[in-house]
Amino acid sequence: MKQVWRPFSNPQLLVSKVFRARASFLSNNPSTRTLYSGRYSYGLRGLLKANALLKQGCSWKIGNGLSTPAGSARWVNGCIPEFKPGISLPNLAPHNVIFFINHQTMGWDTAKVVASFVPADASSILVLEAPNTAQEDFCYWAGTSSGKYSVKTGYAMLQQQLYSTSTHSATDSFWKILWSLPLQPKWKLFLWKLLHRALAIKVELYRRGVPIQDVFCDLCRSEPEDLQHLFRMCVTARSVWRGGCLGIHSEFNGDLSLSDWIQYYIRLFISLDGPSSTRLGAFVGTLWTLWLSRNSRIFRDSSASRPFDSLLAEVMDNHSIFVNSEAPASSPNEAGVVAGDSSPPGFYMAQLGRPPGEPFAFSSSRWLMV
Incomplete structure (x- = not known):
């Protein structure tokens, strides 16, 4: 990095002029984007790597x-x-x-x-x-008050980057927790898209160059329809969160990003109730219902859209069915029959093919009507 700083900060030097003629990204002009023409020598590769690190501290x-x-x-x-x-x-x-x-x-x-x-x-x-x-x-x-590079401050910057990389494990651990939660797979995919700003809402489409004439919210008509507004700050969203079973005032801490806000409540409910928290399911279910309600309002007849409470009740019923179906079955009795609440009405699960003397080793299972 020291070898790069000298021609970088002294463009009048001969070595700097040579590199600027061959590789313009060593120039002190940040808007230059022309590529190096020719083969990369080992020395030039090292300088390019050092130049990329140097610019991070400039x-x-x-x-x-x-x-x-x-x-x-x-x-x-x-x-x-x-x-x-x-x-x-x-x-x-x-x-x-x-x-x-x-x-x-x-x-x-x-x-x-x-x-x-x-x-x-x-x-x-x-x-x-x-x-x-x-x-x-x-x-x-x-890194210095004089504005000139020093090896000491460059080493300190690299050490700080190494420490910052290790702190990313907290974010990685969140995703590991999310994928292991007893939530429907479509809910997990929805949360991933939501936290990565990958949902096709008006502001995100417009930001990516899609020609959209009207980017304002269809309900309040007061703010653009971005993720923060749709799921937190809209009048409808605030009413839903405040009037729901969780009693969340979504407008509080408005300077907090939507990603941090969602991660905060997910971690909070897991720490208080465990991974199978009913409040966690209600929180994610409310986010999912807000998304379903928005799509129904835009892509279907808005006058025929269902009330939010009715749609949320159906969503939570489906979530309860999913959670119960994922629950582990009861231990088999001596007859090899497992009776549990997850079985269909009038049926019991019978494990077939049990070897003699091994009461808990089964080769297959069938639903039997009694």
Whole structure:
């Protein structure tokens, strides 16, 4: 990394000019995307690897904003700002930071920043130092007060990344817990899509470039239909959560992301009631019913849609049937007959093919009517 920093921070050097002529990604211009032409030598491969690590610890000081892409460079306190979910990515992809500079006041254009970025990143941008349009954008090392790279701070950054990688095990453990829960497979797949923002709602479709004229919620018509609004902040969703058996006020902690909010309640109910928690089933069932109700309202006649309480009752009945069918059967009696609540009315499960002297080893099972 030290060998990369020298030509990276001193473009006037001969070695820097050589690399810039052969591989433009070693340039100090973050918007350059031309590829290296030629074969990769072992030395160049090492420099490219070090360059990728080096850029993770660098940040960009905004001058005129001409060379810094707004959505892919680390120019907001060493981080890449996040656009709002309702913003179409193809429309903002070509914009550099200069698009968000007000040239009359020589400061940030508040209206554009607030309308384009999530609230946390918009607040961070507006408190940044006013851009100096008389100079070009430049890169500096964020680990030191002087802005120059040092081996000590580079090693500290790599150690921090190693620690952050180990903390990902908490997220991995959540998915292991989720897949092992006694929930219907379609519920688990639904939660996976929900937490990965893979549901086909209006804002997500528009963000991916699908031409949608109206992205507002069909019920309240006050906010765009994103995941946070549909499952938490909509008037209907808040009424459902507050009036349900769980009594959750979904509008509380509104700055918490939907993913963190869902994971919090799932972990809470598991810690209090265990994996077979009825409150956990009611929580996931309410999320699933909100999704079914929304699809029924959009793709079917809204006037003929069922009441939410009736739909939720049917969903929970189906979940109870699934849970009971997954429950382990009772121990067999001497006749090899297993009587349990999970058997159909008027039937008993009989284990056939029991070897003599081995009362619990069976080769097959059949439902027998009595």
